Amino acid sequence: MKSNLKPMLELIEKEKGISRNELISLLESAMTSAFSKHARGLIYSAKIDPQSGEMQVFVQKEVVSEVKDPTNQIAKEEALSIDSATEVGQTVEVEVPADKFGRIAAQTAKQIIVQKIKENERESLYDKYKNRAGQIASVKLYRFVKKAAIVEIGDTEAILPDREQIPGEKLRKGSSFKVYIVEVTRGNKGPRIVVSRTHPGLVEGLFKMEVPEVEEGIVKIVKIVRDPGVRCKVAVDSSNPRVDPIGACVGINGVRVQVVISELSGERIDLIKHSDNIKNYLASSLSPAEVIDVDVTNRKKKEARLIVSDDTLSLAIGKNGQNVRLAARLTQWHLDIESETQLKEIKQEKFTTGLKNISGLPGVGQKTAKLLIKNGLDNLDKILETGEKGLTSIPGIGAKMAEKIIKAIKENE
Numbered sequence: 001m002k003s004n005l006k007p008m009l010e011l012i013e014k015e016k017g018i019s020r021n022e023l024i025s026l027l028e029s030a031m032t033s034a035f036s037k038h039a040r041g042l043i044y045s046a047k048i049d050p051q052s053g054e055m056q057v058f059v060q061k062e063v064v065s066e067v068k069d070p071t072n073q074i075a076k077e078e079a080l081s082i083d084s085a086t087e088v089g090q091t092v093e094v095e096v097p098a099d100k101f102g103r104i105a106a107q108t109a110k111q112i113i114v115q116k117i118k119e120n121e122r123e124s125l126y127d128k129y130k131n132r133a134g135q136i137a138s139v140k141l142y143r144f145v146k147k148a149a150i151v152e153i154g155d156t157e158a159i160l161p162d163r164e165q166i167p168g169e170k171l172r173k174g175s176s177f178k179v180y181i182v183e184v185t186r187g188n189k190g191p192r193i194v195v196s197r198t199h200p201g202l203v204e205g206l207f208k209m210e211v212p213e214v215e216e217g218i219v220k221i222v223k224i225v226r227d228p229g230v231r232c233k234v235a236v237d238s239s240n241p242r243v244d245p246i247g248a249c250v251g252i253n254g255v256r257v258q259v260v261i262s263e264l265s266g267e268r269i270d271l272i273k274h275s276d277n278i279k280n281y282l283a284s285s286l287s288p289a290e291v292i293d294v295d296v297t298n299r300k301k302k303e304a305r306l307i308v309s310d311d312t313l314s315l316a317i318g319k320n321g322q323n324v325r326l327a328a329r330l331t332q333w334h335l336d337i338e339s340e341t342q343l344k345e346i347k348q349e350k351f352t353t354g355l356k357n358i359s360g361l362p363g364v365g366q367k368t369a370k371l372l373i374k375n376g377l378d379n380l381d382k383i384l385e386t387g388e389k390g391l392t393s394i395p396g397i398g399a400k401m402a403e404k405i406i407k408a409i410k411e412n413e
Helices: 005-016 020-038 076-080 099-129 200-210 245-250 252-263 278-285 310-317 319-331 340-359 366-374 380-392 399-412
Strands: 044-048 055-064 073-075 091-096 136-145 148-153 156-160 176-187 190-196 219-227 231-238 268-273 291-298 303-308 334-339
Touching (some): 020 044, 055 076, 073 076, 136 156, 156 176, 176 200, 200 219, 231 245, 245 252, 252 268, 268 278, 303 310, 310 334, 319 334, 340 366, 380 399
Parallel strands (some): 055 073
Antiparallel strands (some): 044 055, 136 176, 176 190, 219 231
């Protein structure tokens, strides 16, 4: 049967990018199934010539010595003309007129082609976006499904879940904004793309777009922590000593950082100079508060005390502890914030307690106690840990006095 499949195959191959052999294989399989379904009990198969587009239809018949059922059987003599090696009991494919299958073939071909085109378009879309996870994209809000926002991203859709939306940000249908592509997976109707407005990667991507030095790698964004919609801390460093990483990110009159802030609906951004000097880094992390002193209380456990002036204590801590909490997340240190007055009170308390405990030891007077406290030994545990040898390194304390102090502490336990 000469069909019109050839021009159709050529058109689809050219416009939709589906190979002719792949499409023919699908059509043959689908038509074979469709023909057999409509001809109960008979097993049909369809074959399409890729060059001419001609379709042939075959039915399986059993080879017998004497034909009793012409519909399902074929005489051996006739079967030998089809397959010279056939034997009685085997089956052969006998070509039958294809005209009566024309309507079924046309319907099946249409269904398969439409289905394949859709599958191909879905796969093409997936291939287009599968490597875009981790990138920034401009989107347009299309509609809402419950609390999730469906956005147009290029020639497809993406979902902005409620958890990935900036708290308090009012998104309106038709509005355009930028998002961070979190993940791209295969879906039933095409790629399933999840995007975010709260991911730290959005901030980094925006700085790359606005700051050439970041895009070129001269200025490196070391770490970003966010309280989305409220505050963000960005640790930056520079591979070129002549380039100020904070100045590059701020831009002339703050134009660069203001673009990022505007895109994030006014989220405040603290740019922090990263440093290998932990005291400098911890002090900078508390920006915009000025830190007077940093006392690393336990380096192994990453614990430190930051001293600020009395009038900047609330700024250092931030509303509901937000500023110090973000600084702790940025540095991964446990930070205690104290004002100068609080520090003086703590020192005075330690001095009073230490003086009382140390001077109360047999043979140890207030003069010796003050000397020990002045050198940081304000409690009995620290003195024991220092030992006799350590005590003798303090000017004014000899070997006998050191021995007397250690002995008195041990007897007092």
